[in-house]
Amino acid sequence: MRIRPAHPEADADALWRVLEPMIRAGDTYTLERDMSRADALAYWLAPAHATFVAEGDGEMFGTYYMRANQRGGGAHVANxxxxxxxxxxxxxxxxxxxxxxxxxxxxxxxxxxxxNFVVSTNVRAVRLWESLGFDVVGRLPGAFAHPTMGEVDALVMYRRL
Incomplete structure (x- = not known):
């Protein structure tokens, strides 16, 4: 597997193929479930985001973006x-x-x-972040409207680098 910077034009179709099921499911991100392809790609490839793709054998396996969590005095923390x-x-x-x-x-x-907002029912993600040294530093009770489970908690997770 290789991880490289995303190329907005060349990777758009593959990015949408990865992003659309997550958006439509509506169970891990605070994105509108009916979000359009154009809006989803604009969000994921926003100018403030450094976007990467994981690929192998000519297929895209995943993607992530990185940005400063906040501006000014919070810009030293990644999100x-x-x-x-x-x-x-x-x-x-x-x-x-x-x-x-x-x-x-x-x-x-x-x-x-x-x-800032890890849906508590996304158990695999929570377990992964904890295994990589992230701590739950906050819990937002009922902050996420899960499409099948109703209101569930969201977690704030943090790790020094």
């Missing part, structure tokens, strides 16, 4: 969003992207990484 293609689940893609993002964040001068 990321990750999506693994459904067909690549269980193959170490998320872990590889997470490891890449931690190294990339250090290389870019970030001193910590924070996830």
């Amino acid at each position: 990321c969003g990750y999506v693994t293609a459904a067909e690549a689940s269980g193959r170490g893609v998320a872990r590889a992207m997470a490891a890449h993002s931690l190294e990339e964040a250090r290389r870019r001068g970030f001193r910590a990484m924070q996830f």
